Amino acid sequence: MGALGEFFKGLRVTGKVMVDTVVGDGLVTTQYPKEFRQKPQRFHGRHVLNRYPDGMEKCIGCELCAGACPARCIYVRGLDNPPGQPVSPGERFGFVYEINMLRCIFCALCVEACPTEAITMSSLFEMSTTNRDDAIYTKNELLMRPDGSVPHMFPDDPLAQHSELETADGWLRATAPSGVAAYEGIKSWQGTPGSANWDPEPTQDEIDQ
Amino acid sequence: MDGIDLLIVIARVVVVFVILLGTTVLNVWIERKVLAKMQNRVGPNRAGPWGLLQTVADGLKLFFKESITPRKVEYGIFVLAPFLAIIPAFLIFLVVPFGRPFTIGGHEVILQGADLNIGVLFILAMSSLAVYAVVLAGWSSGSKYPLLGGVRATAQAISYEAAMGLAMVSVVMFSSTSGDGGTLSLAGIVERQAGTFADVFPNLSAIAQFIPRWNLIPQFVAFVIFFVAITAETNRSPFDLVEAEQELVGGFHTEYGGMRFAMYQLAEYSNIFSMCAICASLFLGGWNGPTWDGSLPAFISGVLPTFWLLVKTYALFFVLIWLRATLPRMRYDQLMQLGWKRLIPGALVWLILSTVVIGIRQFGLPWNPQ
Numbered sequence: 063m064g065a066l067g068e069f070f071k072g073l074r075v076t077g078k079v080m081v082d083t084v085v086g087d088g089l090v091t092t093q094y095p096k097e098f099r100q101k102p103q104r105f106h107g108r109h110v111l112n113r114y115p116d117g118m119e120k121c122i123g124c125e126l127c128a129g130a131c132p133a134r135c136i137y138v139r140g141l142d143n144p145p146g147q148p149v150s151p152g153e154r155f156g157f158v159y160e161i162n163m164l165r166c167i168f169c170a171l172c173v174e175a176c177p178t179e180a181i182t183m184s185s186l187f188e189m190s191t192t193n194r195d196d197a198i199y200t201k202n203e204l205l206m207r208p209d210g211s212v213p214h215m216f217p218d219d220p221l222a223q224h225s226e227l228e229t230a231d232g233w234l235r236a237t238a239p240s241g242v243a244a245y246e247g248i249k250s251w252q253g254t255p256g257s258a259n260w261d262p263e264p265t266q267d268e269i270d271q
Numbered sequence: 272m273d274g275i276d277l278l279i280v281i282a283r284v285v286v287v288f289v290i291l292l293g294t295t296v297l298n299v300w301i302e303r304k305v306l307a308k309m310q311n312r313v314g315p316n317r318a319g320p321w322g323l324l325q326t327v328a329d330g331l332k333l334f335f336k337e338s339i340t341p342r343k344v345e346y347g348i349f350v351l352a353p354f355l356a357i358i359p360a361f362l363i364f365l366v367v368p369f370g371r372p373f374t375i376g377g378h379e380v381i382l383q384g385a386d387l388n389i390g391v392l393f394i395l396a397m398s399s400l401a402v403y404a405v406v407l408a409g410w411s412s413g414s415k416y417p418l419l420g421g422v423r424a425t426a427q428a429i430s431y432e433a434a435m436g437l438a439m440v441s442v443v444m445f446s447s448t449s450g451d452g453g454t455l456s457l458a459g460i461v462e463r464q465a466g467t468f469a470d471v472f473p474n475l476s477a478i479a480q481f482i483p484r485w486n487l488i489p490q491f492v493a494f495v496i497f498f499v500a501i502t503a504e505t506n507r508s509p510f511d512l513v514e515a516e517q518e519l520v521g522g523f524h525t526e527y528g529g530m531r532f533a534m535y536q537l538a539e540y541s542n543i544f545s546m547c548a549i550c551a552s553l554f555l556g557g558w559n560g561p562t563w564d565g566s567l568p569a570f571i572s573g574v575l576p577t578f579w580l581l582v583k584t585y586a587l588f589f590v591l592i593w594l595r596a597t598l599p600r601m602r603y604d605q606l607m608q609l610g611w612k613r614l615i616p617g618a619l620v621w622l623i624l625s626t627v628v629i630g631i632r633q634f635g636l637p638w639n640p641q
Contacts, residue, residue, distance in 0.1 A: 072597040080308045080596075091313050 120180035343413030356404030420522025430610030461557030
């Protein structure tokens with residue numbers, strides 16, 4: 063009877079999975095374009111170049127991000143701020159800023175390298191293009207507008223979620239393994255766009271609840 | 272036979288054709304959907320509501336595809352084989368009674384393609400003919416994988432047809448104990464399963480009146496053997512060696528494309544449906560079921576038997592899908608062992624056993640003749 067018992071055991075497994083999928087919560091599939099999943103807090107999505115709340119660009123054209131990039135996909139050229147009407151509060155500003163999204167591995171080392179928190183990552187990942195040139199993002203696409211909104215590559219796409227560009231993964235430094243645990247729950251890292259008035263990352267206990 | 276009778280015959284055949292085509296479209300969808308649920312997936316859901324039109328979309332796609340003819344094929348047989356597959360698949364459903372006969376304007380209409388008095392033999396003949404399509408397709412394709420599939424199909428059909436036929440024999444013999452004499456007509460076998468066991472065992476009527484008089488209960492072993500055999504006969508998993516995708520790239524239909532391939536699919540799924548319907552007719556009482564004549568409108572009471580047959584057929588179909596979702600494909604020698612060492616001896620023993628029991632019930636003990 064051994065084989066027959068195994069046979070019914072197998073039937074029970076598939077039957078149970080079917081019942082779970084139909085009436086229970088066994089189905090984990092999300093109908094993606096119709097419904098969106100809640101992304102993890104530290105999701106690494108498309109980059110955003112930030113501004114200060116007064117409209118100044120944060121980027122000072124130091125090229126540290128380009129140096130940190132393991133994929134060599136960032137190209138930066140700095141330029142002295144024009145006297146009288148500075149673009150950034152420092153001496154120089156990022157005159158050219160390009161990221162080749164075909165090469166980018168979304169490791170966020172550029173975000174860590176940036177001394178002024180000028181480049182951060184959003185949670186947008188729909189970036190497919192029909193053209194290799196479109197995959198090279200310039201300041202036109204990356205830089206946030208003075209009002210704090212971020213340009214979307216396909217603003218007319220019915221699936222475009224503009225809010226995704228405005229949620230930053232700005233919690234990286236506070237609770238990174240190498241970081242200090244005391245930063246947990248403290249507003250220590252400036253999230254991407256706008257006035258930088260973001261809630262601190264919840265502590266692990268709060269996440270577990 | 273006057274004109275109206277002829278029209279009724281034509282209408283019956285058309286209805287059988289439509290039932291088979293319609294259920295095939297539905298069955299492919301049902302199978303994919305149920306299989307998906309058993310594998311924790313969603314299944315087709317893009318074409319139409321709940322993906323109901325998925326099969327129609329697939330069919331349309333295949334319709335517009337080129338029917339490629341590889342260079343090495345035996346052209347005539349290669350083209351003929353899909354037709355050989357589809358004709359028995361449609362013919363086999365002709366003998367299945369799919370509803371209670373009714374009278375309309377003085378003409379009796381039986382809901383069956385044709386009430387052959389050799390219906391059971393016809394089923395065996397047609398299911399054997401269907402194997403020719405597979406074998407000839409495998410051979411004429413001029414390619415090694417289809418050939419292997421075709422060779423396997425022959426061996427599998429021979430092994431399992433025997434068990435299937437023996438299981439049918441015990442059913443036919445058992446059903447000859449009720450009614451007047453034996454019958455090979457499927458309609459006759461179905462009619463003899465009407466009522467409950469209270470008719471047979473009047474002193475047990477308290478319990479037995481709730482048990483329908485299906486052949487399933489007295490012939491349970493035959494049912495199991497028959498069900499395993501039809502699983503193999505329709506090339507369903509776990510006996511789908513004939514079209515094993517992983518080893519044979521699809522087996523006998525590897526070289527087929529477009530509408531020729533679609534015809535194989537159609538034949539396969541209508542075979543599955545017919546075989547489930549035949550199994551339901553032989554063992555599960557066919558269209559017998561409560562109809563509540565008198566308390567329900569006549570039309571509903573007339574349609575209910577068809578509904579019961581569909582319920583039983585789809586219950587069996589569901590079990591087939593369940594088996595497919597659960598069991599891995601058998602190895603070739605395991606298939607042969609199961610066929611020749613288990614099913615055929617089992618069916619023979621059961622046949623002798625039920626013969627003896629029927630004989631004793633009918634004629635008494637041999638040493639104590641009445």
